[in-house]
Every structure is written in C-alpha cells, then in structure tokens.
Amino acid sequence: xxxxxxxxWRNVRRTLxxxxxxxxxxxxxxxxxxxxxxxxxxxxxxxVRMGAGHITVQPLGYxxxxxxxxxxxxxxxxxxxxxDIPHVREVSxxxxxxxxxxxxxxxxxIAFRAVDPGKARDKSLLAxxxxxxxxxxxxxxxxxLIGEGLAQKLKVSxxxxxxxxxxxxxxxxxxxxxxxxxxxxTGVSDLDGYFxxxxxxxxxxxxxxxxxxxxxxxxxxxxxxVEKALPILRSRLGSxxxxxxxxxxxxxxxxxxxxLDDAGNYLxxxxxxxxxxxxxxxxxxxxxxxxxxxFGMMLALGLSPHFLFLMIIFExxxxxxxxxxxxxxxxxxxxxxxxxxxxxxxxxxxxxxTLAGTIISPVLYSHLxxxxxxxxxxxxxxxxxxxxxxxxxxxxxxxxxxAIYQY
Amino acid sequence: xxxxxxxxxxxxxxxxxxxxxxxxxINLSLESGEFTVVAGPSGSGxxxxxxxxxxxxxxxxxxxxxxxxxxxxxxxxxxxHLRLNKIGFVFQSYNLIPVLTAYENAEFILLLQGMPxxxxxxxxxxxxxxxxxxxxxxRRPYEMSGGQQQRVAVARALASNPDLVLxxxxxxxxxxxTGLALIDMMLDMNKTRGVTFLISTHDxxxxxxxxxxxxxxxxxxxxxxxxxxxxxxxxxxx
Ligand SMILES: Nc1ncnc2c1ncn2[C@@H]1O[C@H](COP(=O)(O)OP(=O)(O)OP(=O)(O)O)[C@@H](O)[C@H]1O
Ligand SMILES: [Mg+2]
Numbered sequence: 207x208x209x210x211x212x213x214x215w216r217n218v219r220r221t222l223x224x225x226x227x228x229x230x231x232x233x234x235x236x237x238x239x240x241x242x243x244x245x246x247x248x249x250x251x252x253x254v255r256m257g258a259g260h261i262t263v264q265p266l267g268y269x270x271x272x273x274x275x276x277x278x279x280x281x282x283x284x285x286x287x288x289x290d291i292p293h294v295r296e297v298s299x300x301x302x303x304x305x306x307x308x309x310x311x312x313x314x315x316i317a318f319r320a321v322d323p324g325k326a327r328d329k330s331l332l333a334x335x336x337x338x339x340x341x342x343x344x345x346x347x348x349x350x351l352i353g354e355g356l357a358q359k360l361k362v363s364x365x366x367x368x369x370x371x372x373x374x375x376x377x378x379x380x381x382x383x384x385x386x387x388x389x390x391x392t393g394v395s396d397l398d399g400y401f402x403x404x405x406x407x408x409x410x411x412x413x414x415x416x417x418x419x420x421x422x423x424x425x426x427x428x429x430x431x432v433e434k435a436l437p438i439l440r441s442r443l444g445s446x447x448x449x450x451x452x453x454x455x456x457x458x459x460x461x462x463x464x465x466l467d468d469a470g471n472y473l474x475x476x477x478x479x480x481x482x483x484x485x486x487x488x489x490x491x492x493x494x495x496x497x498x499x500x501f502g503m504m505l506a507l508g509l510s511p512h513f514l515f516l517m518i519i520f521e522x523x524x525x526x527x528x529x530x531x532x533x534x535x536x537x538x539x540x541x542x543x544x545x546x547x548x549x550x551x552x553x554x555x556x557x558x559x560t561l562a563g564t565i566i567s568p569v570l571y572s573h574l575x576x577x578x579x580x581x582x583x584x585x586x587x588x589x590x591x592x593x594x595x596x597x598x599x600x601x602x603x604x605x606x607x608x609a610i611y612q613y
Numbered sequence: 614x615x616x617x618x619x620x621x622x623x624x625x626x627x628x629x630x631x632x633x634x635x636x637x638x639i640n641l642s643l644e645s646g647e648f649t650v651v652a653g654p655s656g657s658g659x660x661x662x663x664x665x666x667x668x669x670x671x672x673x674x675x676x677x678x679x680x681x682x683x684x685x686x687x688x689x690x691x692x693x694h695l696r697l698n699k700i701g702f703v704f705q706s707y708n709l710i711p712v713l714t715a716y717e718n719a720e721f722i723l724l725l726q727g728m729p730x731x732x733x734x735x736x737x738x739x740x741x742x743x744x745x746x747x748x749x750x751x752r753r754p755y756e757m758s759g760g761q762q763q764r765v766a767v768a769r770a771l772a773s774n775p776d777l778v779l780x781x782x783x784x785x786x787x788x789x790x791t792g793l794a795l796i797d798m799m800l801d802m803n804k805t806r807g808v809t810f811l812i813s814t815h816d817x818x819x820x821x822x823x824x825x826x827x828x829x830x831x832x833x834x835x836x837x838x839x840x841x842x843x844x845x846x847x848x849x850x851x
Binding site for chain 1: 664667669670690693694695696697698700702704707708710711721722725769
C-alpha cells in the first residue's frame with residue numbers, strides 16, 4: 207500500500223494533471239448541479255408564491271374544469287382542518303376566477319384573485335411592485351389592483367372606476383363596480399395586462415356569495431416537504447368535497463420545464479464524467495504500461511497476480527480520493543460563492559425572465575443538497591474505480607518473462 | 614543432495630512462422646551448494662535455460678525437477694508460490710522496485726511471505742550488512758550505483774533462504790572490477806550459507822571464479838567442467 211502511494215508520486219506532474227482533471231470535473235459537476243437545483247428551487251418557489259401555494263385545496267374537479275360557480279362553501283371547516291399540521295407554515299384562502307373588466311374607454315378579459323387584504327404573504331406579492339396608489343385595505347370591498355398594461359388599455363388611473371363582469375355562483379351573469387386602488391408593474395406582461403387583485407369581501411359581493419372560497423393556498427416550510435405534508439392534508443380533508451393537489455399538478459408546465467432542464471443538466475454531467483473517466487484511464491494505463499518490466503520482475507519474484515491487481519486498484523482509489531478532496535473543495539468553494547453572491551444573469555436578459563408563467567429572479571443562487579453531493583461522489587468514485595479495472599487486469603495477466611525481456 | 618535435475622529439456626520459440634530452437638535437449642544436474650556458471654555466446658540459450666529452471670516459462674519438452682518436484686507440471690499459482698519460497702532471482706538490470714528503498718526492496722519477498730516485522734527487520738539488516746550495504750538502507754535505487762543495486766538484488770534473492778539462486782548475467786551492466794566484486798560476494802554467500810548458485814555470463818573472468826562451468830552452444834551443452842578437472846579441456850573445446 208505504501209508502494210501504491212509512492213507510485214502515484216513517481217510521476218508527480220501526471221498525477222497532478224489527472225487529479226486536477228478529475229477534481230475540476232467534480233467541481234464543475236457540483237457547481238452545475240448546485241446552480242441547476244438552486245435555479246429550479248427558486249423557480250418553483252416563485253411559481254408557488256405567485257400561484258396557489260405548495261399545495262392547493264380547491265373544489266373537486268376544479269383543476270380539470272375551472273369555473274366561477276365551483277365554490278367551497280364551508281371554508282371555516284377547511285380552515286379548522288388545516289390548523290396545526292406539521293410543515294404547514296401558512297394558509298391563504300382565496301377566490302379566483304375569470305371575468306371581463308371594462309372602463310369607459312375599453313374592456314378586456316382578465317383573471318382575478320381575491321384575498322384577505324390583511325394577509326402579509328399575499329400582500330408581499332404585489333405590494334412591492336406598485337407604481338401608483340396603494341395596496342388593498344382591510345375591510346373595503348370595492349377596491350381593485352390592476353397592472354400597468356391593463357391600466358393603459360382601459361385608459362384608467364388610480365381612483366377611476368371599472369366594472370367587473372362574470373358568471374356568478376348561480377351561473378348568472380353579474381357585475382360589480384370597483385375603484386382602482388393601485389397600479390402595479392412586475393415586468394411580466396402576462397401579469398401586468400391580465401391579473402387583477404380584489405378583496406374576498408369584494409369578490410363575494412360580485413359573485414353573490416355570503417361566504418365561501420374557491421381555493422386555499424397552503425404554504426409549507428419548503429418545497430421539499432410537499433410529499434410529507436400531502437398525505438396528512440388529504441387524510442384531514444378526505445371527507446370534504448375538495449381536491450388536494452401538489453404544485454406539480456397545479457402547475458404542470460413548470461414541472462415539465464424543470465424536468466426537461468434537469469435532463470439537459472444530466473446530459474452535461476454525463477459528458478463531464480466521460481471526460482473524467484478518459485483522463486483517469488489514460489493516466490493509469492500509461493503508468494501501468496510504463497512499469498511493465500517492473501511488474502514482470504515482481505511477478506517473477508513470486509508476487510501473486512492477485513496482489514498486483516489489488517495494488518493497482520489501490521493506486522486508482524487513492525488517486526480518486528485525492529482528486530475528490532481537491533474537486534470537492536473547489537466545487538464547494540464555487541457553490542458557496544454562487545450560493546451567497548449568486549450568478550447574475552441580468553446582463554444576459556433584456557427583459558425579465560418568465561418561464562412557465564412564473565417570474566424568475568435574474569440572480570441565480572446555488573443550492574446543493576447533501577444527497578446530491580453523496581450521489582455525485584459515489585458516481586465519480588465508481589467511475590474512477592471502473593476505469594482502473596482494465597489496466598489492473600492487464601497488469602496482473604502479464605507473463606513475467608516477456609515483461610522482463612522486452613526492451 | 615541433488616537440487617536441480619534437468620532431463621532432455623527442449624524449448625522452441627515461435628516467432629511469426631519461424632521456429633527457433635533455443636534449447637535442444639539439455640541434461641543437467643546441480644548438487645546442493647554448488648556454484649555453477651553457465652557460459653556461452655549470445656543467443657546460445659543461457660537466459661532460456663535459467664528462466665525454465667526458475668519456473669518463469671514452460672519448456673516445449675522435457676522435465677525439470679526442483680528438489681525432486683517436477684515443476685513443469687505445476688499450475689500458475691503453484692509456480693508463483695514456488696518462486697517466492699524456493700528460488701532467488703537476480704536479473705541483469707532493473708532489478709529493484711524504484712519507489713522502494715534498499716531496505717524495502719530486500720524486505721519485499723519476506724513481506725510477501727508474511728514474516729513478522731521484528732524477525733524480518735533483523736534478517737534484512739543482517740543481509741544488507743553481509744552484502745556490504747550497511748548504512749545505505751534508506752537509499753532509493755536511483756541513489757545507488759549499479760553495483761550497489763545488484764547487491765541489494767542479491768540480498769533480496771537470499772532473504773528467503775532459497776534452495777537455489779538464479780542470476781542471469783548479473784554483472785553485464787557493471788564495470789569488470791565491480792562485477793568481479795559482486796561475484797566474490799556471491800561466492801562468499803555460497804560458502805557461508807551453502808546456497809546453490811546458478812549464474813549465466815559471457816565474461817571469462819567470471820567463469821574463472823566458478824567451481825563449475827557449463828558451456829552452452831546453440832542450445833546444447835558443449836562442455837561441463839568442474840574446477841580441479843582439466844582446465845585445458847575447457848579451453849580446448851570449440
Ligand atoms: N521470447 C522469444 N521469442 C523468440 N525467440 C526467442 C525468445 N527468447 C529468446 N529467443 C531466441 O532463443 C535463442 C536463445 O536466447 P537466449 O536469450 O536464451 O540466449 P542467451 O544465451 O541468453 O543470449 P544473451 O547472451 O544474448 O543473453 C536466441 O536465438 C533468441 O533469439
Ligand atoms: Mg540472455
């Protein structure tokens with residue numbers, strides 16, 4: 207074993223080059239996994255924030271066929287059932303729907319969302335983007351927030367009146383008057399030209415409801431708790447006429463995008479691994495060929511081929527471990543940098559990034575999960591070991607005489 | 614006691630379509646404690662003979678008995694085991710493992726045999742002193758002269774107290790003074806330890822030191838002379 211480690215240092219430059227190659231491969235893989243995962247998590251988080259929570263509770267059949275008359279009437283029962291569930295940080299009840307908004311000048315189809323104006327989480331969504339006016343106030347029913355694009359189309363400004371029209375809970379067409387309380391600008395044209403925010407109270411008046419909601423957005427501590435929380439929620443709400451869906455089912459486009467992007471990243475990782483493997487194969491094979499005579503001599507002395515095989519495998523293992531320490535250090539450094547400072551893509555994108563209907567922050571933060579690192583380390587280790595096998599077998603099959611007398 | 618008995622040994626190498634008769638019918642017997650030199654011109658089959666006796670290669674025909682055991686019938690693993698325990702090798706060059714020190718090189722075989730540390734250390738230090746390398750234990754091969762390297766190789770060959778030490782042209786890469794000193798050292802070992810040596814060479818001065826000289830020519834023994842018998846007969850042979 208001492209021999210194996212000394213053998214590695216015999217050709218210091220080659221060993222170092224290989225170590226750097228494996229190390230850089232690992233580091234690159236770690237950074238790319240970190241940024242990929244981090245980016246996806248940010249994307250999902252933002253999708254979840256903009257959308258309907260990590261888990262959405264809505265009337266049975268709403269996902270397939272949404273309509274304004276599908277209402278959860280006994281929302282109090284649901285709110286009661288959602289109390290004190292582990293992993294659940296916050297719930298927000300909403301009424302969502304589609305309708306037609308008109309001003310004196312123009313009209314436009316929109317999607318509206320009604321929230322409790324007192325809920326900080328819902329407020330944090332649009333309040334920072336307000337360019338004029340204010341956020342909805344608690345208690346008022348007739349206020350509406352619209353986007354800049356819609357305001358321009360309708361030729362309205364803060365304080366002006368608009369009429370919202372749509373199918374109510376009893377499938378009749380109803381309308382209600384709203385006053386523009388604020389105008390926001392997110393930079394996402396889908397939102398700015400299409401999405402309106404009103405209060406629950408206002409929505410109930412508009413839809414002719416005494417009570418009831420159409421959706422409960424459940425926010426968890428993190429996106430990784432969905433699988434744990436989902437069955438608990440489902441069992442608690444099992445007796446009610448609602449469907450409990452994870453974000454993956456509510457936002458299938460986002461899921462598909464993340465999966466596709468992941469597949470791309472894996473391909474990239476695969477290529478890195480192949481390059482790393484070739485690098486190792488080259489080093490080990492060269493170093494074995496170079497020592498043919500030496501191995502032949504050792505075999506002649508009575509060293510068992512088995513032992514020689516193990517020695518070369520040990521050399522490879524040592525090389526892999528050293529490289530992994532190097533690469534792990536580099537990769538972790540890179541990851542740490544991108545996790546704290548972030549990768550700023552602002553320069554690359556003239557407009558704000560929107561993907562699958564969600565805003566993506568132009569600064570990407572790396573996030574590495576321990577499981578992923580372990581997986582990666584094991585894969586690189588196995589790749590290294592497998593590549594060491596061929597030279598090791600080759601060496602242990604040497605015929606001593608031929609090896610000694612070859613010049 | 615008879616250590617080596619070679620009967621009707623033939624070795625044919627196949628090179629492309631060519632058949633090369635390296636050994637054509639060798640009969641030979643070595644007594645325990647003998648110091649024998651195999652001489653002969655280049656290509657006469659010296660290396661081939663030593664390799665076959667050492668179990669490094671297999672003959673085309675014939676038998677080789679080592680301490681009564683026919684080694685031509687042994688499997689690969691048994692042969693390897695036999696080389697480790699019964700035979701010491703000294704090659705012409707590149708004898709030592711470059712990454713190991715003189716001490717570690719001499720220790721190599723004992724390590725493979727699994728001798729305990731204390732015993733091993735004492736034994737190896739003793740041997741290195743005997744071959745005149747006291748104080749150089751921690752040198753790596755490239756820090757030693759050719760002669761010193763060959764001495765380490767001899768120490769290693771002797772470490773396991775083998776029945777037979779085979780040395781194929783151990784002096785070929787040394788200047789003649791160093792080479793002769795190496796042979797003297799081997800003769801010493803032969804005397805004090807009673808180890809059987811079989812050495813190949815084409816250096817006549819090395820032959821002069823031997824107590825038995827076997828002359829090979831074209832794969833056959835052309836003369837086999839023990840010192841004390843007529844030297845004239847030796848030089849008169851063609
Ligand atoms: N592996 C081999 N393949 C083919 N022919 C070989 C092989 N090894 C040796 N020979 C041939 O067998 C013959 C005997 O070779 P050998 O090496 O035994 O001679 P030698 O007496 O040791 O010569 P030298 O003094 O040059 O070392 C030579 O003709 C050589 O060319
Ligand atoms: Mg030879």
